[in-house]
Amino acid sequence: MSVYHPFMSNQTTRRDVLKKGGLAAASLGVLGFPEWALPALAQGETVVPFTDLPATPINLTPTVDRRIIDISKIAGPITPRDAFFTTQHYGHPEVDPVAWRLKIDGLVDRPLSISLDELKKMGNEEITFGFECSGNRRPLQGLSSNGRWTGVRLRDVLEKAGLKADAREIVFFGADKGPEEVEFRGTVHKVEQHFGRSLPREKALTNEPMLAYAMNGEPLTKHQGFPVRLLVPGWYGVANLKWLTEIHAQTDPFVGKWQARWYRTLRGEMINGELKWTENSITHMRPKSFVARVTKAGNAHRVFGVILNDGTPIKAIEVKVDNGPWQAAQIDSATREKFGWKFFSYTWNGATPGEHTVVSRVTQADGLVQPTVEELANKKTFLEDNSQHERKVNIT
Ligand SMILES: Nc1nc2c(c(=O)[nH]1)N[C@H]1C(S)=C(S)[C@@H](COP(=O)(O)O)O[C@H]1N2
Ligand SMILES: [Mo]
Numbered sequence: 001m002s003v004y005h006p007f008m009s010n011q012t013t014r015r016d017v018l019k020k021g022g023l024a025a026a027s028l029g030v031l032g033f034p035e036w037a038l039p040a041l042a043q044g045e046t047v048v049p050f051t052d053l054p055a056t057p058i059n060l061t062p063t064v065d066r067r068i069i070d071i072s073k074i075a076g077p078i079t080p081r082d083a084f085f086t087t088q089h090y091g092h093p094e095v096d097p098v099a100w101r102l103k104i105d106g107l108v109d110r111p112l113s114i115s116l117d118e119l120k121k122m123g124n125e126e127i128t129f130g131f132e133c134s135g136n137r138r139p140l141q142g143l144s145s146n147g148r149w150t151g152v153r154l155r156d157v158l159e160k161a162g163l164k165a166d167a168r169e170i171v172f173f174g175a176d177k178g179p180e181e182v183e184f185r186g187t188v189h190k191v192e193q194h195f196g197r198s199l200p201r202e203k204a205l206t207n208e209p210m211l212a213y214a215m216n217g218e219p220l221t222k223h224q225g226f227p228v229r230l231l232v233p234g235w236y237g238v239a240n241l242k243w244l245t246e247i248h249a250q251t252d253p254f255v256g257k258w259q260a261r262w263y264r265t266l267r268g269e270m271i272n273g274e275l276k277w278t279e280n281s282i283t284h285m286r287p288k289s290f291v292a293r294v295t296k297a298g299n300a301h302r303v304f305g306v307i308l309n310d311g312t313p314i315k316a317i318e319v320k321v322d323n324g325p326w327q328a329a330q331i332d333s334a335t336r337e338k339f340g341w342k343f344f345s346y347t348w349n350g351a352t353p354g355e356h357t358v359v360s361r362v363t364q365a366d367g368l369v370q371p372t373v374e375e376l377a378n379k380k381t382f383l384e385d386n387s388q389h390e391r392k393v394n395i396t
Pocket of ligand 1: 084088090132173174176224225237240243244
């Protein structure tokens with residue numbers, strides 16, 4: 001990803017943050033921080049900039065179809081629709097919502113062609129779902145957001161079409177397409193391909209995957225896949241296929257570029273005492289947390305950050321300053337939804353002037369702990385980087 005938002009200045013004030021998030025003023029606790037953990041800055045609270053960012057700021061200006069969020073400005077649990085991070089591979093396709101039809105074909109008893117109005121009548125389930133692009137990583141961590149989505153359960157649509165018993169793989173195609181070069185044993189084939197992804201039947205028939213037509217109570221924007229996108233709550237961004245036009249049921253696994261080649265992780269794992277190199281496709285989010293900002297109010301400091309995972313309950317979120325012990329941080333009670341991102345905050349008492357490092361780590365109820373950079377050393381491709389991200393600040 002080469003285009004980003006500009007870095008915020010050091011002068012970000014409570015007003016700037018409130019302007020973005022539209023949050024009401026909070027009652028202030030003894031330390032001058034809001035009693036509730038919502039992330040808007042309190043009166044007089046200022047951001048202490050990270051000093052680990054590259055000396056030459058990365059150009060963060062959004063383009064017509066890409067937007068990276070500035071994590072130091074996150075202003076509320078739900079990301080506004082025009083601030084939601086966005087990216088894709090083939091740009092934005094032109095979709096006429098009147099002519100648009102969702103086709104369901106392949107191994108089904110009743111092939112369907114559903115208009116937008118018909119689809120909306122099939123359901124209006126709601127879910128809060130926050131996701132990150134599987135390529136989200138340091139130093140910016142700006143490829144994630146959280147929305148409140150409305151749509152129809154995928155399962156209901158598949159049941160209406162009647163999946164045949166041998167339909168083991170459900171393939172999704174977007175309206176967007178582009179030229180691809182498919183290399184096979186030395187020969188390069190030039191073809192035009194739609195963006196395609198798949199889900200195994202068992203996953204597709206759970207309660208969770210959704211065909212979403214609205215976010216935050218409004219129709220999807222073209223960035224978000226207007227008129228309809230697939231959402232797979234708990235999975236990385238790439239699974240949430242935008243501008244959906246076709247669902248194709250088949251027996252064999254789908255190994256298209258965006259499923260099997262581009263989006264995969266190569267890592268060395270100890271299996272039965274032997275280092276084995278495995279490649280996996282990108283599915284559910286691995287437990288991750290990152291510090292989004294450190295703030296100062298008077299002499300008090302606060303560390304605020306974000307947790308993303310696949311919906312597995314969270315056992316602990318901790319913060320470490322310099323070489324000190326891991327200390328428990330608090331999860332914001334306004335961010336408790338299973339698939340939503342979660343906010344944490346930690347009151348940093350007795351911060352002394354000078355350079356310090358702050359880092360967070362999340363632990364799931366199933367025992368999985370967010371790994372250190374060293375523990376991920378055997379992951380060779382940059383996707384699924386959920387390593388602990390140490391930040392530097394200079395306390396004055
Ligand atoms: N049709 C289509 N869907 C797509 C993509 C794409 O290129 N085409 N990109 C995926 C990737 S890699 C990500 S990270 C998310 C981004 O979703 P957003 O733009 O709503 O944030 O869309 C996913 N869905
Ligand atoms: Mo992505």
